[in-house]
Amino acid sequence: MVNILKRAKPRLAALASCLLLAAVTTGSASAKDTIKVGVVTFLSGPAAGPFGVPGKNGAELVIDAINAGTLPAPHNSKGFGGATLEPLFIDESGGGAKQVAEYRNLVEKQKVDAVIGYISSGSCMAIAPIADELQKLTIMSVCGTPRLFEEKDRSHVFRTQGNAVGDSIAAARYMIEMFPELKTYTGINQNYAWGQDSWKFYSLAMQKLDPTSKASSKPQFPKLFSGQYSAEISTMLLDKSAVVHTSFWDGDIEAFMLQGMVRGFFQQKKLVSVTGASAVDSLGKKIPDGVVIGTRGKYGLLVRNDLSDPLNAWFVREYKTKYGVYPLAPSYQYAKAILYYKLGMDKAAQAAGGFPSQDEVMQSLKGISFQSFDGEVSMALAKGRQAIHPVGYGLTKWDAKKGEPGVEKVRFYGAECINPPEGILSEDWLNAGMPGAKCN
Amino acid sequence: MLAQVVTILLDGLNYASFLFIVSVGLTIVFGVLKILNVAHGAFYAWGAYAAAFSITQAGELGYPDWIGFLLIFASSIIVGLVLGTILERLVLSRMYAQDEVLIALATFGVFLCLEDAILLVFGVDPYFAYQPMAVLGNVVIGGVFRDVYSLTLFALALVVAVSCWWVLTKTKWGKLIAVVIYDREISQAMGINVSAVYLIVFIIGAALGALGGAYVAPTTSVAPGFGIDVIVLSFAVVVIGGMGSIPGALIGSILVGVLRAVAVHQFPELELFVVFAVMAGVLIVRPEGLFAPPKARTI
Numbered sequence: 001m002v003n004i005l006k007r008a009k010p011r012l013a014a015l016a017s018c019l020l021l022a023a024v025t026t027g028s029a030s031a032k033d034t035i036k037v038g039v040v041t042f043l044s045g046p047a048a049g050p051f052g053v054p055g056k057n058g059a060e061l062v063i064d065a066i067n068a069g070t071l072p073a074p075h076n077s078k079g080f081g082g083a084t085l086e087p088l089f090i091d092e093s094g095g096g097a098k099q100v101a102e103y104r105n106l107v108e109k110q111k112v113d114a115v116i117g118y119i120s121s122g123s124c125m126a127i128a129p130i131a132d133e134l135q136k137l138t139i140m141s142v143c144g145t146p147r148l149f150e151e152k153d154r155s156h157v158f159r160t161q162g163n164a165v166g167d168s169i170a171a172a173r174y175m176i177e178m179f180p181e182l183k184t185y186t187g188i189n190q191n192y193a194w195g196q197d198s199w200k201f202y203s204l205a206m207q208k209l210d211p212t213s214k215a216s217s218k219p220q221f222p223k224l225f226s227g228q229y230s231a232e233i234s235t236m237l238l239d240k241s242a243v244v245h246t247s248f249w250d251g252d253i254e255a256f257m258l259q260g261m262v263r264g265f266f267q268q269k270k271l272v273s274v275t276g277a278s279a280v281d282s283l284g285k286k287i288p289d290g291v292v293i294g295t296r297g298k299y300g301l302l303v304r305n306d307l308s309d310p311l312n313a314w315f316v317r318e319y320k321t322k323y324g325v326y327p328l329a330p331s332y333q334y335a336k337a338i339l340y341y342k343l344g345m346d347k348a349a350q351a352a353g354g355f356p357s358q359d360e361v362m363q364s365l366k367g368i369s370f371q372s373f374d375g376e377v378s379m380a381l382a383k384g385r386q387a388i389h390p391v392g393y394g395l396t397k398w399d400a401k402k403g404e405p406g407v408e409k410v411r412f413y414g415a416e417c418i419n420p421p422e423g424i425l426s427e428d429w430l431n432a433g434m435p436g437a438k439c440n
Numbered sequence: 441m442l443a444q445v446v447t448i449l450l451d452g453l454n455y456a457s458f459l460f461i462v463s464v465g466l467t468i469v470f471g472v473l474k475i476l477n478v479a480h481g482a483f484y485a486w487g488a489y490a491a492a493f494s495i496t497q498a499g500e501l502g503y504p505d506w507i508g509f510l511l512i513f514a515s516s517i518i519v520g521l522v523l524g525t526i527l528e529r530l531v532l533s534r535m536y537a538q539d540e541v542l543i544a545l546a547t548f549g550v551f552l553c554l555e556d557a558i559l560l561v562f563g564v565d566p567y568f569a570y571q572p573m574a575v576l577g578n579v580v581i582g583g584v585f586r587d588v589y590s591l592t593l594f595a596l597a598l599v600v601a602v603s604c605w606w607v608l609t610k611t612k613w614g615k616l617i618a619v620v621i622y623d624r625e626i627s628q629a630m631g632i633n634v635s636a637v638y639l640i641v642f643i644i645g646a647a648l649g650a651l652g653g654a655y656v657a658p659t660t661s662v663a664p665g666f667g668i669d670v671i672v673l674s675f676a677v678v679v680i681g682g683m684g685s686i687p688g689a690l691i692g693s694i695l696v697g698v699l700r701a702v703a704v705h706q707f708p709e710l711e712l713f714v715v716f717a718v719m720a721g722v723l724i725v726r727p728e729g730l731f732a733p734p735k736a737r738t739i
Contacts, residue, residue: 049566220711228455231454231705234584235705238443238447251566254661258568262573264578268585
């Protein structure tokens with residue numbers, strides 16, 4: 001028996017070597033068949049329910065569809081440059097320092113091919129320098145501060161969502177078009193990059209578009225995730241301003257609306273909410289009619305009943321089937337970022353005639369225009385890294401027939417009407433009176 | 441002008457009432473058990489979730505909106521009793537001989553566990569239990585609409601303050617607690633069940649934390665992370681007033697509440713700064729806080 005084993009040893013060793021070689025070869029091929037991507041969104045904390053989880057759902061839905069090749073045309077090719085995407089979902093809560101550590105872990109230990117996500121402007125500003133330092137392709141999906149590209153050139157960062165400049169100018173245009181008689185305004189915005197930028201650009205746009213309008217000297221800047229706004233509501237009720245601008249998001253917008261409703265706030269003030277659509281869905285019938293609501297794009301509440309676009313129709317139908325609720329703005333925004341990555345991978349793979357390098361993918365992502373679930377998106381700013389797209393607003397109106405929230409008097413403003421051309425800082429463009437703005 | 445002063449005062453007292461209800465539990469526990477209980481924020485969050493969940497369920501089952509008030513108090517008692525007992529018996533009672541910093545770290549660990557447990561039990565979606573607030577409607581005071589529900593917070597804070605004063609100064613229980621605070625070992629030697637006093641005081645502190653959360657729940661969106669900020673705020677109030685002092689917690693709450701309201705109305709950009717500026721100022725002038733109880737000198 002021992003002799004048999006001895007004789008068999010060299011053969012077994014040869015067989016084992018062959019198997020090992022086959023395993024290594026197969027492993028190498030599967031590395032090209034599968035790509036790992038970190039998808040970062042709020043999975044805990046007050047932003048998880050209204051923003052993070054809908055964002056994750058949107059990403060998951062589209063990743064599954066692309067992996068299976070079931071997205072509608074023209075995006076119905078299977079995979080990302082032919083590869084299957086394996087997402088690693090990471091929680092965005094915990095602040096900038098934690099996010100930087102998570103990002104380093106994704107890149108250096110998990111060896112991801114790209115990172116997609118980030119809702120908070122604070123996270124985006126913390127991650128962008130690290131993305132450039134580690135030279136990892138990173139696509140920001142939701143955050144809105146214009147500082148991301150206006151303060152510094154980025155080498156590895158892209159953003160598929162328009163910024164606070166377009167959102168604010170669209171809000172100002174809507175108010176002037178729909179409520180020209182309301183000349184005075186104040187604001188309540190969270191005390192960090194997104195809130196401060198939103199207020200700054202809304203005020204600037206109002207001053208330029210209607211020089212007779214007047215801003216309050218006491219705009220409110222409560223802490224992010226503060227949740228209690230009794231004193232702020234009192235201050236604004238005593239303020240003579242007719243309009244209140246807010247870029248509140250997450251649980252803050254819902255808390256503010258609840259507290260405002262019981263204090264007759266909406267009967268006395270016209271609220272313009274840049275991202276309030278998530279609260280309209282959460283609070284349902286309790287939201288009064290006539291609140292000005294935005295979604296930062298052709299998303300959610302504003303396009304829910306307009307299913308003429310096949311991509312939007314597919315997205316709304318599939319999302320509702322899978323998750324039992326309508327997709328919110330973050331669902332679209334994450335889905336869009338994933339789709340953008342697919343398009344870059346496909347284009348680069350085609351040009352390279354095989355699996356593309358990161359540089360080839362980034363080159364193919366720069367400056368492209370594409371049809372997403374929210375219509376046409378153009379990577380027109382920041383040397384082809386920053387998206388522009390139309391932004392719209394509407395007035396809340398309870399749909400009694402359907403028993404769900406609805407909107408009326410929806411207006412969309414074209415991307416080139418609300419964004420500066422390439423090469424000009426947003427503030428300079430606004431101060432100059434928005435030269436070259438193409439508004440129909 | 442008068443309308444503005446009235447509004448600032450009401451806003452300040454409203455916030456002060458909220459701060460007092462939350463921080464009084466923290467200060468009672470510190471005063472008696474000498475524990476900085478970081479898990480207090482989790483009691484607040486669990487109180488809010490328990491109230492919001494039960495009020496929402498009651499609404500869906502067709503119960504009248506006023507039932508929400510009963511559910512707020514029931515939720516606070518249940519959360520205080522269950523979580524307070526578990527934490528005190530399973531964790532703290534085994535650590536009383538340890539260093540105070542170690543105990544504080546242990547409560548921090550419990551806080552993180554309880555925060556995650558919220559995600560497991562209640563999920564990530566926010567809860568809206570607005571019924572008790574809506575049922576009371578609003579009134580006009582100083583030319584401004586105010587929700588009556590927030591005004592009832594004053595009454596609740598007053599009841600809590602008077603009850604604490606009465607129990608501690610006029611009852612046998614208060615005397616027992618005072619003796620245990622003064623010297624644990626002598627109390628034990630004299631036949632006082634110190635372990636039971638600790639447990640009961642801790643449950644009361646936990647229930648007060650839960651009451652703060654449960655009472656605030658109808659005014660806001662109850663979402664994950666609900667208890668994080670409140671522990672920082674209540675800690676600031678307790679430090680200002682003097683750790684372990686109930687009158688200190690009351691005065692600290694009023695000071696922070698009113699100054700914050702002044703900031704919001706007059707200098708909105710200072711809102712965030714004012715709470716901690718007051719704390720820093722008090723610590724510079726009186727490091728032990730405004731009303732720190734006298735300490736027995738040991739030789």
